[in-house]
Amino acid sequence: MAKRTRIIEGTWNCTSCDARDILARHRNCPHCNNPREETGQESEFDFGGVDAASGRALREGVTDEKARSAAAAGVDWFCDYCGASNRGDAPLCRHCRAQRSDTSRTLTEDAEPSHVPPPPPPAPRGAGRKWLLVGLSLLACFGTCMYWGSRSHELTGHVTSTAWTRTVHRESFQRVRREGWRDELRMTSPRMPVNGQGEVAGVENIRDCITRQRGTRQVADGTERVCETKTHRVQCGTEEKCTRKKLGNGYMQEECDDVPKYCKESYEDCRNRTRYRTEPVYDLSCTYDTYAWTQVERREESGRDSAPRWPELRTGPVDRLRREEKYVVHIGYTDDGQKEHQLEPRSEAEFLSWKKGQAVPLQVNNFGSVNVLAGDVTR
Numbered sequence: 001m002a003k004r005t006r007i008i009e010g011t012w013n014c015t016s017c018d019a020r021d022i023l024a025r026h027r028n029c030p031h032c033n034n035p036r037e038e039t040g041q042e043s044e045f046d047f048g049g050v051d052a053a054s055g056r057a058l059r060e061g062v063t064d065e066k067a068r069s070a071a072a073a074g075v076d077w078f079c080d081y082c083g084a085s086n087r088g089d090a091p092l093c094r095h096c097r098a099q100r101s102d103t104s105r106t107l108t109e110d111a112e113p114s115h116v117p118p119p120p121p122p123a124p125r126g127a128g129r130k131w132l133l134v135g136l137s138l139l140a141c142f143g144t145c146m147y148w149g150s151r152s153h154e155l156t157g158h159v160t161s162t163a164w165t166r167t168v169h170r171e172s173f174q175r176v177r178r179e180g181w182r183d184e185l186r187m188t189s190p191r192m193p194v195n196g197q198g199e200v201a202g203v204e205n206i207r208d209c210i211t212r213q214r215g216t217r218q219v220a221d222g223t224e225r226v227c228e229t230k231t232h233r234v235q236c237g238t239e240e241k242c243t244r245k246k247l248g249n250g251y252m253q254e255e256c257d258d259v260p261k262y263c264k265e266s267y268e269d270c271r272n273r274t275r276y277r278t279e280p281v282y283d284l285s286c287t288y289d290t291y292a293w294t295q296v297e298r299r300e301e302s303g304r305d306s307a308p309r310w311p312e313l314r315t316g317p318v319d320r321l322r323r324e325e326k327y328v329v330h331i332g333y334t335d336d337g338q339k340e341h342q343l344e345p346r347s348e349a350e351f352l353s354w355k356k357g358q359a360v361p362l363q364v365n366n367f368g369s370v371n372v373l374a375g376d377v378t379r
């Protein structure tokens with residue numbers, strides 16, 4: 001594919017008379033005859049817009065001999081004495097006839113023409129940024145609320161009442177009937193507990209075995225075809241791509257080429273996969289005898305005093321007792337109305353450290369959550 005080359009002519013603005021869009025071929029302003037200089041951005045050429053997709057300059061190319069010769073003359077230099085711009089291949093200043101010196105300044109330009117529109121931001125990124133903003137504002141709002149809620153103030157409450165509940169369960173090691181999978185059952189003799197310890201449940205009298213479903217398993221059952229829609233890039237014709245180079249003399253050289261264009265194409269990606277079906281698994285389930293701790297009696301006592309007591313329960317030789325205790329301390333305080341906070345001490349000692357009428361320093365935050373500031377405390 002052949003490359004296509006074009007010469008684009010720039011334009012400049014005269015700072016002496018404000019004439020605009022003067023073609024680069026005019027080294028002097030056609031209106032006031034002011035020579036183009038480096039000062040006042042006179043030699044910063046405008047090359048017009050560029051097509052964002054191809055990079056092709058929107059201006060028509062120039063083909064006349066004068067323009068071609070000017071473009072090929074090399075980088076402009078500025079006269080040390082009068083400041084006028086001169087062709088790169090001219091040894092003398094066309095304006096004042098001064099000699100070009102080693103120190104004469106030359107025209108410097110940006111690599112890219114100044115009027116390239118910025119490429120539009122890709123859509124997903126733009127959308128992402130939008131969501132990021134929404135997220136950030138929500139976070140800021142949430143943060144403010146959390147800050148407000150966590151602000152706290154201190155006040156003093158009083159213990160209004162205390163309560164205790166103590167429960168004793170009597171459990172007996174008793175013969176029970178159970179069911180189990182035959183392969184998991186091993187005949188074992190039971191052993192009775194001594195002082196509620198050292199017992200062995202045992203397995204005895206395995207009987208009445210029947211077939212029951214124990215679970216399921218996956219069984220291969222032929223193959224099935226599974227397809228997925230995927231995309232890949234394929235060449236779909238060509239597109240024009242251009243590069244531009246400023247020549248340092250008011251002209252720009254553009255090279256355009258046809259390059260392969262790629263498009264997304266969807267296709268079906270199919271393969272064979274083993275299909276499975278679910279099958280029940282059967283096994284032998286049997287009845288057997290064993291021993292287990294079984295609750296036979298439960299007694300509870302409660303009170304609002306400060307002397308918690310355990311209920312009395314008598315135990316037999318194969319019995320054991322299991323104890324539960326629960327304590328509650330109610331603290332009343334005034335904070336925009338009469339309120340109550342409830343503590344649950346974990347031990348009797350902790351419970352007994354709370355006395356009815358006792359003052360309790362509290363910290364209450366705006367969500368209403370209460371912190372007890374006293375020393376040894378359960379929340």
Ligand SMILES: [Zn+2]
Binds near residue numbers: 014017019031
């Ligand atoms: Zn002018």
Ligand SMILES: [Zn+2]
Binds near residue numbers: 098
């Ligand atoms: Zn000069």
